[in-house]
Structure formats: structure tokens, C-alpha cells
Amino acid sequence: MAWNEPGDNGQRNPWGKKSPGGGKAPNLDQLLKNVRNRLGRLGGGSGGIVTIVLALLIAWMLLSSYTIINTSQNGVVLRLGQYSRTLGPGFHFKLPAPIETVSKVETTRVRAMVDQVRMLTSDENIIAVNFNVQYQVSDARKYLFSTNDPDDTLKQAAEAAVRSVVGAHSMDDILTSPGEDVVAAAVPAGAASSIAKPAPAPVASKASGDQDRVTLQQQTREALQRTLDGYDAGLVVTDVSFQNVSPPDEVKAAFDDVNAAREDKQSAVNKAYAYANQVIPQATGEASRILAKAAGDKAERVARATGDAERFNLLLTEYKAAPAVTRQRLWLETMEEVMARNTKVVDGSDGRNIINLPGAAPSAPVSAGVSVTGDANGQEKQP
Structure with a gap:
């Protein structure tokens, strides 16, 4: 008979043992009573x-x-x-x-605090700074007992540090990228004195030198750590970063206009420097060429004058030795030089015999009774 069939088998279980108390379920009240x-x-x-x-x-x-x-x-x-x-x-x-x-x-866990502050810069402009501070617990006892709420103390100290460091600089120092102040480096050193540079704008005037964002963050971290050490808070600042530095939304449109004007100005300055860098080398090369040519002409003229003086001195010596011979030779050389540049006609027979000497074609009519012939190659021709 199956164990779950009706009948007297209610006292049996599938493992062949009888259930305690017969077929009745255990009474909970009875169990609690036994425990009591x-x-x-x-x-x-x-x-x-x-x-x-x-x-x-x-x-x-x-x-x-x-x-x-x-x-x-x-x-x-x-x-x-x-x-x-x-x-x-x-x-x-x-x-x-x-x-x-x-x-x-927790002493090894790096904690983070994010906050935003609005402040006035040194030139009385409103600026909003979103910053992040990462810190750790350096002393558990000081962390628990030196201040009532160390995390809130750090938040207040961080805000004060950001205000003291960022507020000591002008908005241009904080927002201007470091690359804008190195435009003049593109001008050659030798040509710097010949370029009319624009008057320095307020962006370029800095009381304590150029300060980029990394330097400001480092100064903020040091100021915050000094404050926490003064409070004996048991905290060490590992990093301070500025997530966003921008003017508030209320003045953002005006600031964008100013920034666009600054970019246009910088673009014009860059174009001017590029034009100067193009023109100045050309002018410098032309000046060098003129100077070199002048020096060459000077050397040539000096050498020619020196040679003429030496030649004259030699002729003078020869003339003193034999004046008549020297005069004759000078006359012949002069006539040879003069006749070499003109058409030459020799008639020694009343027009019957014409000797044609090399020369150029006549440029003017020849008088009657005189024949002048010649070719471009200077060859003689018979009538």
C-alpha cells in the first residue's frame, strides 16, 4: 500500500518511520510551554x-x-x-x-570635495571657480578630536584658500592662456629693434609675473595645507584642481564679447608680425646686396685708378727718356684706337685703286669720287 493512501497509514512517513504523536502535527503552543x-x-x-x-x-x-x-x-x-x-x-x-x-x-582612502565659489578678482571682476580638493587623513586622533566636523572644516578652509589666491590676481591673469604672451618670440632677434611693436595692453602688464593655472592650483594647495596645519585637523591635501574658471552666467555674454575682441586683436598682431618676418629678411638681403655691389665697385675703381696711375708713371719715365719717340708712339696708339671704331677708306691713286679696310658699314653718305666698301666680316673687296 502506498504511504499516501487513505487509511491507517497517516502515521507513516516516506522513510518508513512513524511520525511522533501519531498523525497530528506538532503543537507550537506546547513547544513554547516546554521551553518556558x-x-x-x-x-x-x-x-x-x-x-x-x-x-x-x-x-x-x-x-x-x-x-x-x-x-x-x-x-x-x-x-x-x-x-x-x-x-x-x-x-x-x-x-x-x-x-x-x-x-x-580610513587613513589610506583618498577623499574628495567639490565646491564652487564666486569672488571678486583684484581688478574687481566677478568670476566663478569650480574646484576639486583631494585629501587624506594623516592623523586619526586629530581627525576625530581636533575639530567638530573635519570635512566641513576642510571645505570652509578650501573656499578661503581659493578666495585668497585667485582673488589676488586679475581676471586676465586667471583666464588668459600662457601662449598669448609669447607671440613676440617669433620675431627674429636681429630685427626686433626695427619692428614697431604695439603698445602693451593691460593683459600684458602683470605685477608678479605670468601665473598660469597650474601655479594658481599649487598656491591654493599650499595655502589650504597651512590652514589645516594651523587647525591641527590631521588632514593632508594631495591635490587641488580647478575644474572650471569662468565668469558667471549673468555677465558671460559681455565677457565673450571682450574675449572675442581680444582674439581679434591677437590675430591682427600675429598677422603684423608675420608680415614683418616676411618683409624684413627681404629688405635685409637687398641691403646686403647693395652694400656688396658698392664694395665691389669701390674695389674696381680703386684698382683701375691705381693701374692708371702706374701706367702714367711708366709713360712719364719713357717720355723723359725719349720724348719724340714717346709722342709718336702715343699718337699712333691714339689713332689706332680712334680709327678702330670708325669706317676707314684709303685712296692713293685718284680713285683708281681703292683699298678697303675692315670696318662697319657707313652710317652717312660718302662724298662724290670716293668709294667705300666693306662687309660685316671685314673682308676686302675689289671693284
Whole structure:
């Protein structure tokens, strides 16, 4: 017969054992009553109560007499509410609570704080700065007991540091990119004196030198750390960064117009410098060419004059030695030079015999009775 068929098999179970109490389900009220009876017998006398108290006391002492500190934590032990010691990572014994309590503080976790402040710059312009501060707990005891709310203290100190550092500079110092002030570096050093540079704008005048954003962040971090050290807050600042530095929305349109005008000005200045860099080398090269040509002409003229003077001195010496011969030779050389540049006709026979000498074609009519012939190659022709 199957175990779940009707009949007397209700006292059986699938494993062949009889269910306690027959076919009836256990009574919950009866179970609770049995437990109360047993507890009543245990604490029925003074010895039973003492046993319960001692058991609870021992369990409480065992559970509250040690603590485990994680590797990223430090534990600050308070004995009756007063600082006792600081525990490092690991397993530690202590007096049971409430005699000694342990407050665990995360010391290796990098915490972050993000905030925005509006302030006036040194030139009385409104600017909004979104900044981020990352910090860690350097001393768990100071972190817990030096200030009421160390995180809020850091927030207030960070805002004060940002105001003191950023507010000491003008808006142009804060918002102008570092590359705008190095345009003049593109001008050649030798040509710098010959270029008319524009008058320096207020952007270029800085009381303490150019300050880029990285320097401002570094100054803010140092100022914030000095403040926290003065408060003895037990915090160390690892980084300060400016997420966004811009004018407020109320004046953003006007600032954009000013920024666009500054960019147009910078573009015009860059074009002027580019034109100067193109024209100045050409002018410099032309001047060098003229100077070189002048020097060459000077050397040529000096050499020619020196040679003429030497030649004249030689002729003078020859003339003093034989004046008549020298005069004749000079006359012949002069006539040779003159006749070499003109058409030459020699007639020694009353027109019957014509000797044609090399020369150019006549440029004017020849008188009657005289024939002048010649070709371009200077060859003689017979009539």
C-alpha cells in the first residue's frame, strides 16, 4: 500500500518511520510551554540566575575584548571617554566595552570635495571657480578630536584658500592662456629693434609675473595645507584642481564679447608680425646686396685708378727718356684706337685703286669720287 493512501497509514512517513504523536502535527503552543518550563527550572533558584548572568557576562567580555583593524584603517581607542592609544592594522585585544571603545578611521582612502565659489578678482571682476580638493587623513586622533566636523572644516578652509589666491590676481591673469604672451618670440632677434611693436595692453602688464593655472592650483594647495596645519585637523591635501574658471552666467555674454575682441586683436598682431618676418629678411638681403655691389665697385675703381696711375708713371719715365719717340708712339696708339671704331677708306691713286679696310658699314653718305666698301666680316673687296 502506498504511504499516501487513505487509511491507517497517516502515521507513516516516506522513510518508513512513524511520525511522533501519531498523525497530528506538532503543537507550537506546547513547544513554547516546554521551553518556558525548562527556563523556569534553570532559573528557579539563585544559582540558576547567577549562572545566566555569568554566561551573559562571559559572552559579552569575549565579544568585546578584541578588535580587528583593516589595512586601510587606524583605530583610536577611548578608555572611559578619554583618548588612550592608536591601533594600527591587525588584530588587537582591548578592555571590553564600554570601558574601552574603538573608533575606526580610513587613513589610506583618498577623499574628495567639490565646491564652487564666486569672488571678486583684484581688478574687481566677478568670476566663478569650480574646484576639486583631494585629501587624506594623516592623523586619526586629530581627525576625530581636533575639530567638530573635519570635512566641513576642510571645505570652509578650501573656499578661503581659493578666495585668497585667485582673488589676488586679475581676471586676465586667471583666464588668459600662457601662449598669448609669447607671440613676440617669433620675431627674429636681429630685427626686433626695427619692428614697431604695439603698445602693451593691460593683459600684458602683470605685477608678479605670468601665473598660469597650474601655479594658481599649487598656491591654493599650499595655502589650504597651512590652514589645516594651523587647525591641527590631521588632514593632508594631495591635490587641488580647478575644474572650471569662468565668469558667471549673468555677465558671460559681455565677457565673450571682450574675449572675442581680444582674439581679434591677437590675430591682427600675429598677422603684423608675420608680415614683418616676411618683409624684413627681404629688405635685409637687398641691403646686403647693395652694400656688396658698392664694395665691389669701390674695389674696381680703386684698382683701375691705381693701374692708371702706374701706367702714367711708366709713360712719364719713357717720355723723359725719349720724348719724340714717346709722342709718336702715343699718337699712333691714339689713332689706332680712334680709327678702330670708325669706317676707314684709303685712296692713293685718284680713285683708281681703292683699298678697303675692315670696318662697319657707313652710317652717312660718302662724298662724290670716293668709294667705300666693306662687309660685316671685314673682308676686302675689289671693284
